[in-house]
Structures are given as C-alpha cells and as structure tokens.
Amino acid sequence: xxxxxxxxxxxxxxxxxxxxxxxxxxxxxxxxxxxxxxxxxxxxxxxxxxxxxxxxxxxxxxxxxxxxxxxxxxxxxxxxxxxxxxxxxxxxxxxxxxxxxxxxxxxxxxxxxxxxxxxxxxxxxxxxxxxxxxxxxxxxxxxxx
Amino acid sequence: xxxxxxxxxxxxxxxxxxxxxxxxxxxxxxxxxxxxxxxxxxxxxxxxxxxxxxxxxxxxxxxxxxxxxxxxxxxxxxxxxxxxxxxxxxxxxxxxxxxxxxxxxxxxxxxxxxxxxxxxxxxxxxxxxxxxxxxxxxxxxxxxxxxxxxxxxxxxxxxxxxxxxxxxxxxxxxxxxxxxxxxxxxxxxxxxxxxxxxxxxxxxxxxxxxxxxxxxxxxxxxxxxxxxxxxxxxxxxxxxxxxxxxxxxxxxxxxxxxxxxxxxxxxxxxxxxxxxxxxxxxxxxxxxxxxxxxxxxxxxxxxxxxxxxxxxxxxxxxxxxxxxxxxxxxx
Numbered sequence: 001x002x003x004x005x006x007x008x009x010x011x012x013x014x015x016x017x018x019x020x021x022x023x024x025x026x027x028x029x030x031x032x033x034x035x036x037x038x039x040x041x042x043x044x045x046x047x048x049x050x051x052x053x054x055x056x057x058x059x060x061x062x063x064x065x066x067x068x069x070x071x072x073x074x075x076x077x078x079x080x081x082x083x084x085x086x087x088x089x090x091x092x093x094x095x096x097x098x099x100x101x102x103x104x105x106x107x108x109x110x111x112x113x114x115x116x117x118x119x120x121x122x123x124x125x126x127x128x129x130x131x132x133x134x135x136x137x138x139x140x141x142x143x144x145x
Numbered sequence: 146x147x148x149x150x151x152x153x154x155x156x157x158x159x160x161x162x163x164x165x166x167x168x169x170x171x172x173x174x175x176x177x178x179x180x181x182x183x184x185x186x187x188x189x190x191x192x193x194x195x196x197x198x199x200x201x202x203x204x205x206x207x208x209x210x211x212x213x214x215x216x217x218x219x220x221x222x223x224x225x226x227x228x229x230x231x232x233x234x235x236x237x238x239x240x241x242x243x244x245x246x247x248x249x250x251x252x253x254x255x256x257x258x259x260x261x262x263x264x265x266x267x268x269x270x271x272x273x274x275x276x277x278x279x280x281x282x283x284x285x286x287x288x289x290x291x292x293x294x295x296x297x298x299x300x301x302x303x304x305x306x307x308x309x310x311x312x313x314x315x316x317x318x319x320x321x322x323x324x325x326x327x328x329x330x331x332x333x334x335x336x337x338x339x340x341x342x343x344x345x346x347x348x349x350x351x352x353x354x355x356x357x358x359x360x361x362x363x364x365x366x367x368x369x370x371x372x373x374x375x376x377x378x379x380x381x382x383x384x385x386x387x388x389x390x391x392x393x394x395x396x397x398x399x400x401x402x403x404x405x406x407x408x409x410x411x412x413x414x415x416x417x418x419x420x421x422x423x424x425x426x427x428x429x430x431x432x433x434x435x436x437x438x439x440x441x442x443x444x445x446x447x448x449x450x451x452x453x454x455x456x457x458x459x460x461x462x463x464x465x466x467x468x469x470x471x472x473x474x475x476x
Binding site for chain 1: 189190285289291292294295296299300332333334335340347378381382462
C-alpha cells in the first residue's frame with residue numbers, strides 16, 4: 001500500500017470527534033459564561049458603579065476567575081467537556097496565559113514564567129493587534145466618503 | 146537477513162516496573178513493583194520525577210535479580226525528554242558505562258536488542274536496560290501545559306507515567322531473549338500527531354512480516370504478540386493489514402498501550418503510549434506470567450514515532466519504527 005492509499009485508508013476508518021455533542025456543550029457552557037458576565041454587569045451597576053468602570057470590571061472578573069480555576073486545576077476539567085465554550089470567551093485567553101505561567105515556573109521567573117507565558121496566547125495578541133490595525137485603516141477610509 | 150538468533154541467549158535475571166496512580170488504578174496495577182500516588186516521586190520538577198523513576202526502577206530490578214550494582218557492565222537506557230536527560234540524571238549515581246538511546250517509544254526494545262547482543266557476544270556479563278516516560282514531562286515538551294483547557298481527539302493517546310527495567314545476564318535459568326530484529330524507519334505518510342497508532346502501524350507490520358518470513362515461525366508459535374503503544378486505532382489497522390498479508394493475529398495479538406489502562410473510565414482515548422508504557426507492561430505484567438509458567442513465548446515489538454514537536458509543525462510526516470524481541474522460556 002503506498003502512502004496515498006494508506007493515508008486515505010487511515011482517514012476513512014478514523015473515529016471522528018462527536019461534533020454534535022461538542023457543539024451542544026460549547027453552546028451551553030459558552031452561553032452560561034456570557035449570561036454570567038451579563039449578570040455581573042447588572043450586579044456592578046446595581047452597586048452604583050459607573051457604567052464605563054462596570055464594563056471593564058466584568059472581563060477583569062472573568063479573567064480572575066479563570067486564572068484562579070486554572071491554578072486550582074479545575075479549568076482543564078471543565079474545558080474538556082466545554083471545548084469552544086470556555087476557549088472562545090475571554091476565559092480561554094486567561095487560561096492560555098495562566099497555564100504556561102504555572103507550568104514553566106520550574107525554569108525560573110525570567111526564562112520560565114516570563115518567556116513561556118505567551119507561547120499559546122502570543123499568536124492571539126499578535127494577530128489580534130494586526131487585525132485591529134487593518135480594521136482601523138478600513139474604518140478611516142470608509143469615513144472619508 | 147534482519148533476524149538475529151542469539152547464539153548464547155541471555156537470561157532476564159530480573160525485571161521491575163513502576164508507575165503512578167493512574168497506571169496503578171489500571172488493569173495491570175497489581176503487576177507494578179512500586180507506584181507513586183502523586184507522580185512526583187518526591188521531586189520538585191517533572192523532569193526530576195522521571196529521572197527518579199528510572200533510579201528507582203533500576204534499583205528494584207537489581208534487587209529482584211539479586212545483582213549488585215558492581216556486577217553491572219553497562220546500562221542501556223533512554224526516555225522521551227530532549228537529549229535523554231531523564232536517563233542521564235536518573236542513572237548518574239550508578240557510575241556505570243552508559244549507552245543513552247533514543248528510539249521514541251521503542252527505546253525499551255532497542256535497549257534489550259543491543260544489551261542482549263553484547264551479552265550473547267561475550268563483551269558484557271551483566272547489563273541493565275531501562276526506559277521511562279512521564280505524562281507531565283512529555284505533555285510540556287510535545288503538547289500543551291498541563292492546566293491548559295483543550296480537547297483531545299478520539300485517536301489521541303495518553304503518555305504513561307511509568308518505567309521498566311531488565312537485568313540481562315550471560316548465565317541463568319531464563320526466561321531468555323532468543324531472537325532480536327531491529328526495526329527500519331518506515332514512513333506511512335501520516336502527519337497527524339494525534340494519530341500515532343496509524344503513524345506507527347506500518348513499521349510494526351514491516352517488522353512482523355520480515356520476522357515471520359525470515360524465522361519461518363507462524364503467529365501460533367506465540368502465547369502473545371505484543372506491540373508497544375499502537376493504541377486501539379493502530380491495533381485495528383495492524384490486525385486488518387496483517388490479515389490482508391495472510392496472517393491472522395486475532396488470537397495472540399495485543400498492545401501494551403491497550404493493556405495498561407482500563408478503557409473509557411480512565412479517559413485515555415486510544416490507549417497508553419510512551420517509552421515507559423511497554424517497558425512497564427513487559428517488565429511487570431508479562432515477566433510475571435513467564436515466572437508463573439503461563440507464558441512460554443512472547444514476541445515483543447516496541448513501536449516508536451520518530452518526530453519532535455517542531456517537525457510536525459513544519460508539516461513533516463511521522464515515520465515509525467518497530468524493534469522486535471523474542472522472549473522465550475527455553476533456549
């Protein structure tokens with residue numbers, strides 16, 4: 001059997017990820033996180049915190065909770081079932097920064113935590129910034145007319 | 146001829162297997178000589194834990210073989226960590242001539258082949274073979290940080306936190322290593338690092354076919370034919386493709402990665418993997434069955450995926466290798 005035929009044979013017989021189940025869990029958990037964020041906003045507003053500050057406090061709270069759950073070793077257990085539900089919101093970003101920070105403390109604060117902290121989140125920052133620049137340029141051009 | 150029939154088959158004087166909590170809770174837990182509940186083996190980094198595991202397993206094997214460290218002529222060992230530091234630091238204190246080997250997850254058989262050939266040839270009287278893998282040190286080297294929240298694909302495998310060791314000697318009552326065959330690097334063209342079973346199966350098939358052809362033995366000669374860590378997917382591929390070649394392995398064939406963990410409840414997807422996976426299953430579970438008289442002939446094919454974290458990112462396919470060792474209760 002040549003490589004091409006073997007590759008096709010392997011692909012055909014490979015068990016697939018349970019897409020429907022994964023999507024359902026992602027929808028439920030992702031939705032739950034967003035509802036929680038919305039409730040937080042209402043709570044902060046109820047506490048008479050100015051709207052601008054409250055809107056900043058919501059992601060700050062989510063990042064804090066995610067990093068805490070990562071440190072306690074619970075986040076990955078939730079994410080195993082939630083998948084994109086925890087990955088896509090800011091919770092996933094917080095986990096992607098906190099997890100390597102914890103993991104690489106054995107190599108020291110500089111070459112371990114400092115250097116490796118953004119190995120997973122780095123691409124998100126790089127391309128996120130790039131996209132915002134491109135978006136800004138388009139926004140500026142559209143504004144000319 | 147790739148097959149080597151050892152003129153003076155060395156005896157496996159003693160063997161030992163260690164693991165962590167997960168391996169202990171698996172179906173073969175009772176066959177481990179020692180396990181550590183935390184997986185740290187009392188160390189503060191995962192790399193040191195893996196080294197400590199090697200130090201412990203070799204000491205246990207020496208004790209079971211009733212062999213003093215001073216009697217050892219050489220140690221053949223390897224692991225999955227960059228530059229094999231698991232073995233280097235773990236075996237430092239023994240002060241013995243050391244051969245550091247890398248055959249990915251096939252290292253234990255590679256060590257057994259080289260060790261038994263050199264004992265058979267008379268250069269060494271007693272040698273030790275050791276290999277290990279640690280889930281936590283392997284994850285951080287090959288995949289993601291432990292606490293990263295990701296999902297595994299159904300074909301993914303779980304790196305065993307385990308180690309195994311043989312003490313091979315010129316004289317003894319057996320079981321013996323009677324035949325060995327080194328594997329070739331076989332590239333099946335698979336690029337998916339989450340489907341190692343499929344990547345390594347062509348190598349296992351290559352070695353098996355060469356062995357049956359050159360030895361004249363049939364699968365029925367053996368109590369068990371065991372691959373190292375093909376996992377469920379690799380096992381099914383091997384069974385089916387061997388059948389197409391005219392060899393029905395259904396009765397005798399199994400895989401150390403499938404034996405080590407207990408199906409769905411342990412959440413290991415396709416099964417165990419890593420240098421320590423087959424090393425601990427062969428050194429623990431299988432050797433115990435030789436001593437109880439249940440097994441007389443076992444064909445052990447340790448399989449390895451010859452890639453690193455960067456080669457897969459660069460789009461290179463994952464070649465495999467399968468080293469074969471025939472363990473027998475008679476010469």
